[in-house]
Amino acid sequence: AQSVTQLGSHVSVSEGALVLLRCNYSSSVPPYLFWYVQYPNQGLQLLLKYTTGATLVKGINGFEAEFKKSETSFHLTKPSAHMSDAAEYFCAVSEEGYGGSQGNLIFGKGTKLSVKP
């Protein structure tokens, strides 16, 4: 069964510093991997996803993530943090669903990112 581990429930960075949020997964099939962001009292917004092809995936708001099969990792990075990046970030892997399609998502526990001025 698939699972996701996010290292660090809280990460704090200074504005302008590098953001690195870690995600490791386990999957018995080639995974579809996702990063979602959640602002307080809101639903989840997709930042980026990996399905097949290029292992470096670029998303919205300057975020990117690299799929490393050998390390079973999909870490999220942003070169320069902005105050508006403060939110909770969730890594997810897709279960294999009906007829080989994507099924439900399995989420990590989330990492809350704080950005200091």
Added chain:
Amino acid sequence: DTGVSQDPRHKITKRGQNVTFRCDPISEHNRLYWYRQTLGQGPEFLTYFQNEAQLEKSRLLSDRFSAERPKGSFSTLEIQRTEQGDSAMYLCASSRTGWETQYFGPGTRLLVL
């Protein structure tokens, strides 16, 4: 696209009461998913539909929970005889097909007193 909408956004109920939540997916999205998110945790899968067919249910979906999507458009999630442990954010997501991105609604926050 107007986005996924959920109603109500907040619900406070007493233990033992029944509650029903509604989700309106993005138009022409065939897949509809329900998740539950408790404080400090990531969302956990409850069930999903392909059009009106309920394809999969999590073991988290006890007998007190039922979900429907009668015409393949909006969906309802009902919880009977609510318990304090049901307090959570209930999230709905939809995707155009089973191979495409899931888009989430704002959620319904349930508090059971």
